[in-house]
Amino acid sequence: MNRSPNPSQKNLPLGVLCGAGAGALWGLVFLAPELARDFPPLDLAAGRYLAYGLISLGLIGTRLPSLCRSLHGRDWHGLFWLSFFGNSFYYVMLSMAVQKGGIALTSLVIGFMPVAVTIIGSRDKDAPPFLKLAPSLFFCMIGAFCIGWQALFHVGPVSGAAGSSGLLGLFCACAALASWTGFAVGNSRALARLQHVSAHDWNLLTGLMTGAQAIVMLPLAFLVDQNTHGLAACERFAAVSIGVAVIASLCGNALWNRMSRLLPLTLTGQMILFETLFALLYGFLWDRRMPHPLEIASFAFIVASVLCCVAAHRKPAAQALDNQTS
Numbered sequence: 001m002n003r004s005p006n007p008s009q010k011n012l013p014l015g016v017l018c019g020a021g022a023g024a025l026w027g028l029v030f031l032a033p034e035l036a037r038d039f040p041p042l043d044l045a046a047g048r049y050l051a052y053g054l055i056s057l058g059l060i061g062t063r064l065p066s067l068c069r070s071l072h073g074r075d076w077h078g079l080f081w082l083s084f085f086g087n088s089f090y091y092v093m094l095s096m097a098v099q100k101g102g103i104a105l106t107s108l109v110i111g112f113m114p115v116a117v118t119i120i121g122s123r124d125k126d127a128p129p130f131l132k133l134a135p136s137l138f139f140c141m142i143g144a145f146c147i148g149w150q151a152l153f154h155v156g157p158v159s160g161a162a163g164s165s166g167l168l169g170l171f172c173a174c175a176a177l178a179s180w181t182g183f184a185v186g187n188s189r190a191l192a193r194l195q196h197v198s199a200h201d202w203n204l205l206t207g208l209m210t211g212a213q214a215i216v217m218l219p220l221a222f223l224v225d226q227n228t229h230g231l232a233a234c235e236r237f238a239a240v241s242i243g244v245a246v247i248a249s250l251c252g253n254a255l256w257n258r259m260s261r262l263l264p265l266t267l268t269g270q271m272i273l274f275e276t277l278f279a280l281l282y283g284f285l286w287d288r289r290m291p292h293p294l295e296i297a298s299f300a301f302i303v304a305s306v307l308c309c310v311a312a313h314r315k316p317a318a319q320a321l322d323n324q325t326s
Contacts, residue, residue, distance in 0.1 A: 184272065
């Protein structure tokens, strides 16, 4: 049986705040492909994660040798795959999904991630009974369907392209969903196991590994991108890459790692909904329009989903605290 973080280390209010903060920062990632639309997704991923790696290296500094000695071969193997599926591969798929299918369609598919993560986390020893989680999962799915109906059947600026381009965007969004679901579960397990490594240092080590993968991606990115870019476009690309690296990868991941040690996996999944909520909000601001009725309903269902999941965890958390003090 898998284990979640020690109950004594859980803090639901602080964990939810960290999850909301991570979602607010990660939601900006959905705008990056629009800000640098002249560059293909592979370029965006290579630029973002190269910057992430360099910044992480600068922040670790002389502590790198001691951090490396604190990890075993299994940990490095896990770090490699977590970096790949949670960063490199995920961001390429996400960027292609946004460019081909639109922000709303991509947000819809990613919005189903909490369902997958919560179902996996329901097998943990200290997880609430599945029936208590069912209302939260129900509201999550209804909210996602509201977004999807608006995105797929009311084609507009946010919903993206239709036809083969839309299908490709849907496929990429599904690949991103599977990739990040695996990351969310694996990263939570790794943080629970590696208590001697701080959440901040784990984030920086992830940045180093992802930066190394970005170096490998660079030649492929140059081969794929046959376009000639002007100086202004390159400057904008560099600004977007550095901005996303600092805001989403460095700060957003730090909040997410902190949250992963404060919340059980069943509640961790629900925190991903904040990314969906903020991504939609930023999309509306980008397109300078008000949300449609179905999109407003989706916001309400997302909020209801998170509140129901938090309520389902309050009693088990309180019981765990009582058992410790008694």
